Amino acid sequence: MSGDSAASAPGRSGAGRPVGRKAAGSRWGSLLEDGLLQGGVQGSPVIRLFMRWVRRPLLPVIRLWRRNIQLKVVATTLLMSLGVVLLLGFVVIGQVRNGLLEAKVKASQSQATGGFAVAKQMADEAAAGNGDDTSAGRPAPNVIAWMSNLVSSLSSGGQGAFDVVTLPAGGDSAGGRGPRASGFVDPSASVPEALRERVDSSTAAAQSYTRIVYYDGKESQPGLVIGKKVNDPNGNAYQLYYLFPLTQEEKSLSLVKTTLATAGLFVVVLLGAIAWLVVRQVVTPVRMAAGIAERLSAGRLQERMKVTGEDDIARLGEAFNKMAQNLQLKINQLEDLSRMQRRFVSDVSHELRTPLTTVRMAADVIHEAREDFDPVTARSAELLADQLDRFESLLADLLEISRFDAGAAALEAEPIDLRDVVRRVVTGAEPLAERKNTRIRVVGDHQPVVAEADARRVERILRNLVVNAVEHGEGKDVVVKLAAAGGAVAVAVRDYGVGLKPGEATRVFSRFWRADPARARTTGGTGLGLSIALEDARLHGGWLQAWGEPGGGSQFRLTLPRTADEPLRGSPIPLEPKDSRRNRGLDDAGLPRGEKSATVPAQPRGEQGSPLVPRSAIPARPAAAPTADPTALPGNGARVVARSGNGTLRQDAAPRRNTGGAGGAGGARPGGPGGPAAGEAGAAAPEQSGGEDRADRTVPSGRYEGAEGAPGAGGEGRAADTAGSERPDQRGEAFRGR
Amino acid sequence: MMSFMKGRVLVVDDDTALAEMLGIVLRGEGFEPSFVADGDKALAAFRETKPDLVLLDLMLPGRDGIEVCRLIRAESGVPIVMLTAKSDTVDVVVGLESGADDYIVKPFKPKELVARIRARLRRSEEPAPEQLAIGDLVIDVAGHSVKRDGQSIALTPLEFDLLVALARKPWQVFTREVLLEQVWGYRHAADTRLVNVHVQRLRSKVEKDPERPEIVVTVRGVGYKAGPS
Numbered sequence: 001m002s003g004d005s006a007a008s009a010p011g012r013s014g015a016g017r018p019v020g021r022k023a024a025g026s027r028w029g030s031l032l033e034d035g036l037l038q039g040g041v042q043g044s045p046v047i048r049l050f051m052r053w054v055r056r057p058l059l060p061v062i063r064l065w066r067r068n069i070q071l072k073v074v075a076t077t078l079l080m081s082l083g084v085v086l087l088l089g090f091v092v093i094g095q096v097r098n099g100l101l102e103a104k105v106k107a108s109q110s111q112a113t114g115g116f117a118v119a120k121q122m123a124d125e126a127a128a129g130n131g132d133d134t135s136a137g138r139p140a141p142n143v144i145a146w147m148s149n150l151v152s153s154l155s156s157g158g159q160g161a162f163d164v165v166t167l168p169a170g171g172d173s174a175g176g177r178g179p180r181a182s183g184f185v186d187p188s189a190s191v192p193e194a195l196r197e198r199v200d201s202s203t204a205a206a207q208s209y210t211r212i213v214y215y216d217g218k219e220s221q222p223g224l225v226i227g228k229k230v231n232d233p234n235g236n237a238y239q240l241y242y243l244f245p246l247t248q249e250e251k252s253l254s255l256v257k258t259t260l261a262t263a264g265l266f267v268v269v270l271l272g273a274i275a276w277l278v279v280r281q282v283v284t285p286v287r288m289a290a291g292i293a294e295r296l297s298a299g300r301l302q303e304r305m306k307v308t309g310e311d312d313i314a315r316l317g318e319a320f321n322k323m324a325q326n327l328q329l330k331i332n333q334l335e336d337l338s339r340m341q342r343r344f345v346s347d348v349s350h351e352l353r354t355p356l357t358t359v360r361m362a363a364d365v366i367h368e369a370r371e372d373f374d375p376v377t378a379r380s381a382e383l384l385a386d387q388l389d390r391f392e393s394l395l396a397d398l399l400e401i402s403r404f405d406a407g408a409a410a411l412e413a414e415p416i417d418l419r420d421v422v423r424r425v426v427t428g429a430e431p432l433a434e435r436k437n438t439r440i441r442v443v444g445d446h447q448p449v450v451a452e453a454d455a456r457r458v459e460r461i462l463r464n465l466v467v468n469a470v471e472h473g474e475g476k477d478v479v480v481k482l483a484a485a486g487g488a489v490a491v492a493v494r495d496y497g498v499g500l501k502p503g504e505a506t507r508v509f510s511r512f513w514r515a516d517p518a519r520a521r522t523t524g525g526t527g528l529g530l531s532i533a534l535e536d537a538r539l540h541g542g543w544l545q546a547w548g549e550p551g552g553g554s555q556f557r558l559t560l561p562r563t564a565d566e567p568l569r570g571s572p573i574p575l576e577p578k579d580s581r582r583n584r585g586l587d588d589a590g591l592p593r594g595e596k597s598a599t600v601p602a603q604p605r606g607e608q609g610s611p612l613v614p615r616s617a618i619p620a621r622p623a624a625a626p627t628a629d630p631t632a633l634p635g636n637g638a639r640v641v642a643r644s645g646n647g648t649l650r651q652d653a654a655p656r657r658n659t660g661g662a663g664g665a666g667g668a669r670p671g672g673p674g675g676p677a678a679g680e681a682g683a684a685a686p687e688q689s690g691g692e693d694r695a696d697r698t699v700p701s702g703r704y705e706g707a708e709g710a711p712g713a714g715g716e717g718r719a720a721d722t723a724g725s726e727r728p729d730q731r732g733e734a735f736r737g738r
Numbered sequence: 739m740m741s742f743m744k745g746r747v748l749v750v751d752d753d754t755a756l757a758e759m760l761g762i763v764l765r766g767e768g769f770e771p772s773f774v775a776d777g778d779k780a781l782a783a784f785r786e787t788k789p790d791l792v793l794l795d796l797m798l799p800g801r802d803g804i805e806v807c808r809l810i811r812a813e814s815g816v817p818i819v820m821l822t823a824k825s826d827t828v829d830v831v832v833g834l835e836s837g838a839d840d841y842i843v844k845p846f847k848p849k850e851l852v853a854r855i856r857a858r859l860r861r862s863e864e865p866a867p868e869q870l871a872i873g874d875l876v877i878d879v880a881g882h883s884v885k886r887d888g889q890s891i892a893l894t895p896l897e898f899d900l901l902v903a904l905a906r907k908p909w910q911v912f913t914r915e916v917l918l919e920q921v922w923g924y925r926h927a928a929d930t931r932l933v934n935v936h937v938q939r940l941r942s943k944v945e946k947d948p949e950r951p952e953i954v955v956t957v958r959g960v961g962y963k964a965g966p967s
Contacts, residue, residue, distance in 0.1 A: 357844040361759045365848065
């Protein structure tokens, strides 16, 4: 299962996410160093941090909202019914208020009209009396008394039902025509200013709603005020107001309001509860189905839904169960089949071994004695011995693959320094490299590159990659690069040979895949080496990926997590090397990249077979971190197997691409890859050029996240996934049509 | 004990062709092979021929190789080399724990087989009289005996070699690879499971409490060393 997670892990890797918990600290450290301390522009991370800080407490709520359909439905129902109830309430209250007020207003108006008539009549009577009794010039005392008398007589008709207020017209309070009011009403405060102006400006009656304010500490209350300009006995205008308290109406209205609000609240709550219940009825089976589907997909195939009744939910359950049953049946069938097949491969491999041992020994005895034979027989003896080697390694690889398929491969991880492994591998490949006139350089081995890994498997992977690179490197340099950053370590093997065709970088990992089926099988490989290497990498929870371009060589990168149980999020080495033709092509076009990239020699595009990079002129890597290149997706190109001109059968004496045989037997076999030169391990580590060293040492620990994360991640995921999806097929050809 | 490289080898294998081929190769190298094809008869053949080394196929009719190995080990410390078609950890460890000194995975080359046999048969011809102490054990190298408080402890030659290798340099930590080379005679990196299993077996014989070893001490991440004497 670790393989699957390894395959899917790259796709998930986010651009700016910290690599593991442990790496987070160093990441912030590097952020500080890179950005804040050096005054660089680091605005976006800060903003991102702030956003994250703001969002964090809300996240559980948001997640609950997104995940819980019941919550969603109930909340929506509540909101919508609340809206409806509010609307309804406003309409009803409006109508009730109108109805209540209309009657009151009419009654008040007739009362006021009557009052105004009485006031006019009394004024006329007083004026007539005045004209007889007194002479003009002393009207004031009379008017003052008359006014007070008028107010009290007018208001005496409706004690409590209404009050009467007189105010001077136009604010003129001279001549004793000050404000008067009955029933302790505060005249100026109770009559709104706007109404007084309206009353002043016309002779008709005007009305308005107001709050009636009292002097005697009585609480103010809402009221209707109707006013008119009338004349006093002297013919001077004054304002007469009738104030009708609306206390009763307001009481009725507030009763209606309370009732409505209570009813509305109940309705809303009940609707919410109903929605909750109804949704629950639907959601519960759906949730059950989801849970069971999850358990099914987790491998518990015997899980079934409980079916009750005959409704739609029950039908869903039945259909679901039927599906699960069919799935279980099919999966079991396939599992049986695959188990049988694996068992068969394993048995065949084991059964073949005893006779093969006899043949092997006989062949060796014959081979030893070949000098006594005639040339034809002697040559035959040689061929026999050589091909037996190949047969053996094929058998060993088959067995190893069957072990992976059966899930019987176990990881024996302990902290190892990858530099030791690389040294062993390089020393082991040295004889082959000499024959091919190739130099193997190791870069980045200045500090320990430690990871929890199975040394035997890692060595097998790297041996495979290095031997492949030497075999297909056309005599040009092979560069083995090590790096560690974050929670990952990586080893990349770069060659400058024929490279890979587009679209085939994932297929190199397919079993028995060959770039050219018609190719004479001259090299010693079994066709399983890279498949085994991929499985080995997966077993570690790591990645093994290929990049290549036609004529531009290829790079194979192994990335391993530093601790065995930590998922990978990125690799310290970009999959596409910086000296790839495309990267240098970008430089030619003047696109900004690493600052030193201008020194990289221009390379004509698409020129097949040009002497790509002279041994001495492999461009120094730019020290700057490469900017993320969205086009730099891995996974295009495939290994084109070299048609070596001198590919005689003698090549089989070269180190095999891998020794499948587990345990010490593989390593101890004379002629095995690790074998011949293992004793001199460490003696012949190739020297590097100083420039390269420096360039490599500047790989900062924080750099690869930004440099590789975003655009590379998807591509990496694809590369690994594709490789993974081709896993079940036994040979790559079967998928050619895709 | 043999003082020469050549010796009698008992081949326990039911595959007649392989047995015959083994015979050819062994004779060619100067050994004296004898054969038995059945697990049930293996012990009788062993008692009769008194070989210097046993080549034992794990898959046998009758008693299987593991059982035969256990029976032989119960009465003799003679080197046993297993022939096995399976190299999975479980198979190998079971074989080693039943008492085999070494194993070789089919298919193997004749030279490889002979090298293994020679390594097992190789004994220092005239061991100098040498007394070694490790923990509370006294080792008489020439006399091939290990004693605690005068009580001698029976070890197989391989276990004895392992103990002597550790005791000769008590200040040194031996990696498994170094032990493989010194005790088993492997020149290349080989299976470190061999070392682990045999150290366990050695401990079960010489330690007072194998759970808390004092004679053969594990140095985590490196290997083993002799305990303080």
